[in-house]
Amino acid sequence: xxxxxxxxxxxxxxxxxxxxxxxxxxxxxxxxxxxxxxxxxxxxxxxxxxxxxxxxxxxxxxxxxxxxxxxxxxxxxxxxxxxxxxxxxxxxxxxxxxxxxxxxxxxxxxxxxxxxxxxxxxxxxxxxxxxxxxxxxxxxxxxxxxxxxxxxxxxxxxxxxxxxxxxxxxxxxxxxxxxxxxxxxxxxxxxxxxxxxxxxxxxxxxxx
Amino acid sequence: xxxxxxxxxxxxxxxxxxxxxxxxxxxxxxxxxxxxxxxxxxxxxxxxxxxxxxxxxxxxxxxxxxxxxxxxxxxxxxxxxxxxxxxxxxxxxxxxxxxxxxxxxxxxxxxxxxxxxxxxxxxxxxxxxxxxxxxxxxxxxxxxxxxxxxxxxxxxxxxxxxxxxxxxxxxxxxxxxxxxxxxxxxxxxxxxxxxxxxxxxxxxxxxx
DNA sequence: GCATATAAAAATGTATACAAAAATACGCAA
DNA sequence: TTGCGTATTTTTGTATACATTTTTATATGC
Numbered sequence: 001x002x003x004x005x006x007x008x009x010x011x012x013x014x015x016x017x018x019x020x021x022x023x024x025x026x027x028x029x030x031x032x033x034x035x036x037x038x039x040x041x042x043x044x045x046x047x048x049x050x051x052x053x054x055x056x057x058x059x060x061x062x063x064x065x066x067x068x069x070x071x072x073x074x075x076x077x078x079x080x081x082x083x084x085x086x087x088x089x090x091x092x093x094x095x096x097x098x099x100x101x102x103x104x105x106x107x108x109x110x111x112x113x114x115x116x117x118x119x120x121x122x123x124x125x126x127x128x129x130x131x132x133x134x135x136x137x138x139x140x141x142x143x144x145x146x147x148x149x150x151x152x153x154x155x156x157x158x159x160x161x162x163x164x165x166x167x168x169x170x171x172x173x174x175x176x177x178x179x180x181x182x183x184x185x186x187x188x189x190x191x192x193x194x195x196x197x198x199x200x201x202x203x204x205x206x207x208x
Numbered sequence: 209x210x211x212x213x214x215x216x217x218x219x220x221x222x223x224x225x226x227x228x229x230x231x232x233x234x235x236x237x238x239x240x241x242x243x244x245x246x247x248x249x250x251x252x253x254x255x256x257x258x259x260x261x262x263x264x265x266x267x268x269x270x271x272x273x274x275x276x277x278x279x280x281x282x283x284x285x286x287x288x289x290x291x292x293x294x295x296x297x298x299x300x301x302x303x304x305x306x307x308x309x310x311x312x313x314x315x316x317x318x319x320x321x322x323x324x325x326x327x328x329x330x331x332x333x334x335x336x337x338x339x340x341x342x343x344x345x346x347x348x349x350x351x352x353x354x355x356x357x358x359x360x361x362x363x364x365x366x367x368x369x370x371x372x373x374x375x376x377x378x379x380x381x382x383x384x385x386x387x388x389x390x391x392x393x394x395x396x397x398x399x400x401x402x403x404x405x406x407x408x409x410x411x412x413x414x415x416x
Numbered sequence: 417g418c419a420t421a422t423a424a425a426a427a428t429g430t431a432t433a434c435a436a437a438a439a440t441a442c443g444c445a446a
Numbered sequence: 447t448t449g450c451g452t453a454t455t456t457t458t459g460t461a462t463a464c465a466t467t468t469t470t471a472t473a474t475g476c
Contacts, residue, residue, distance in 0.1 A: 024428070034461045036244070039428085043248055047255030049346075057428050057468060071343035078286045135279035135354075138257065139347070146343075232458070242431045247458085265438060265458055 003031050004041040005114070011050055011061050012113055012152060021058035022051070049146045066202035069150055073195025076143050080124070081188050083140055087131035088180050096172065098126045103168055113155065117148035123168060127175070154198055164194065211239050212249040219258060219269050220322055220360065229266035230259070257354045274410035277358055281403025284351050288332070289396050291348055295339035296388050304380065306334045311376055325356035331376060335383070362406055372402065 007027070010016045027038045042059050045051045054060040062068075102123045111119065121144040128137055154160045167190045174183040215235070218224045235246045250267050253259045262268040270276075310331045319327065329352040336345055362368045375398045382391040 021427090023426090025426095035428090036460055036462095040247065040251060040459090043251045044255060047252060049343075055468080065342075067341065068343040071341055071347075074290065075287060075344060075347060078290065079283060082282065082286065133275060133279055134273075135257070135276040136283060139279075139283060139351075143347075229457095231456090233456095243458090244430055244432095248429090263438080 003033055003037050004044055006031055007041055007045060008050060008148075009112070009114055012149065014152075016061050018061045018063050021054040021060050023058075048142065050149060064150065064153075064202060066199050066206060069147075069202055070195065070199045072143055072147050072150075073191060073199070076140070076147070077188055077191045077195065079136065079140050079143070080128070080191060081184055083128045083131055083133060083136050084187050085180075085184055086133055086136075087128050088175070088183065090130040090132070091127060091175055092130070095126055095130050096175065099123055099172060102126065103165070103172070106165060106168075113151050114148060116155065116161075117144075117151045120164075121145070121148075150198055150202075153201055154194065157201065160194065160197060164190075211241055211245050212252055214239055215249055215253060216258060217320075217322055220357065222360075224269050226269045226271050229262040229268050231266075256350065258357065272358065272361075272410060274407050274414060277355075277410055278403065278407045280351055280355050280358075281399060281407070284348070284355070285396055285399045285403065287344065287348050287351070288336070288399060289392055291336045291339055291341060291344050292395055293388075293392055294341055294344075295336050296383070296391065298338040298340070299335060299383055300338070303334055303338050304383065307331055307380060310334065311373070311380070314373060314376075321359050322356060325352075325359045328372075329353070329356075358406055358410075361409055362402065368402065368405060372398075 007016070016022065022042070024035045024038050024042070027042075028035045031038070042051060046053070046059055050061075051059040052062040102119060106116070106119050106123065121141070124144070125137070125141065128140065131137070167186075171183060171186055171190065174186055215224070224230065230250070232243045232246050232250070235250075236243045239246070250259060254261070254267055258269075259267040260270045310327060314324070314327050314331065329349070332352070333345075333349065336348065339345070375394075379391060379394055379398065382394055
């Protein structure tokens with residue numbers, strides 16, 4: 001899935017026009033492949049929320065909407081906390097070790113926005129994996145994927161990155177202390193804070 | 209999207225083997241189309257959770273798992289109640305009228321399982337639409353789609369259909385009375401009851 | 417002038433053919 | 447027999463060519 005990642009990257013970096021239909025031929029010329037892999041990519045990306053329908057045929061890059069961002073974080077807060085609660089008692093040294101490793105890699109700069117987003121999810125994902133709840137995990141994964149679209153705002157103008165990583169450290173610490181209630185509440189705040197920050201920023205942008 | 213619907217229907221009616229990889233050529237012969245539309249359908253269905261990966265390449269119809277059913281209903285209860293709460297105050301005569309119409313159509317027998325599932329969702333959907341929360345609505349829609357896979361259990365052995373429709377009537381009545389708290393709690397119970405019933409049934413099946 | 421119907425174009429959808437990758441079967445050695 | 451590496455076969459991935467649908471432009475009637 002190389003072209004798919006390439007399109008994602010271009011969407012993230014505003015290299016593709018918003019709101020107007022993307023033409024398969026143009027994309028196939030742009031990425032130097034035939035229309036078939038383009039179609040595959042468009043289908044997947046549409047299903048994942050990176051693209052939306054434009055008329056009866058055709059897709060487009062959807063505009064940013066604060067309502068969507070708010071929805072995504074509302075869902076994350078509800079579902080991730082549920083998943084985390086199910087996972088908590090089963091998180092062992094294996095998961096903690098993996099999480100720490102990812103955190104150290106996250107601290108290294110020189111990651112593209114999309115790589116950073118993926119890493120960020122992997123951190124959470126490793127912890128949730130312990131719950132062994134495939135369907136729930138998959139939906140939460142989808143939400144985190146969709147959120148990546150908005151990362152440019154969070155790690156650009158909002159400069160949220162450093163604070164977010166401190167919170168990750170603290171979350172790990174709470175797990176190590178076996179403080180379930182504390183960790184749950186902290187995770188909820190971690191998500192809701194990020195959501196509120198992003199939503200407010202988008203609202204302020206929209207009203208200009 | 210005709211072949212996609214056909215595959216869904218076949219999955220629902222156990223016309224496709226579970227757990228073994230589906231071969232694109234076999235499917236293309238079965239549905240009398242080339243492999244391209246088959247691939248398109250498989251990609252979409254995988255993204256929607258109707259199919260899961262099998263090895264590095266290839267997809268399969270996932271087995272029924274009570275954990276998945278439980279997850280789906282846990283998510284529905286949390287997200288649908290949230291969505292319903294957002295919608296409640298904006299539900300007007302238009303939505304109620306549409307919901308009543310769907311309910312009367314639901315009462316007519318002679319619907320295929322998948323048609324019944326779709327109708328069932330439309331009923332809820334009409335009410336939620338008032339919230340005007342695209343992203344949230346879309347995820348909830350996805351959950352309801354996935355639940356359809358298990359409908360064979362609910363409306364076959366469990367015989368839940370009549371009770372479910374009575375509950376729909378009651379929900380509408382609560383909305384008409386403008387009893388927000390009551391309606392919210394009722395919806396939550398409506399979903400959780402269905403989930404519990406299904407999950408317990410699947411567990412009992414699995415242990416045989 | 418505006419709406420609607422119709423014809424041209426552009427775009428997507430599908431089939432066939434070929435290339436790349438994955439899964440499988442086989443042979444060989446330990 | 448079992449494990450591993452290689453060759454074969456199977457399966458998926460991609461390109462090109464054609465069919466169908468959708469969109470856009472144009473013309474015609476009111």
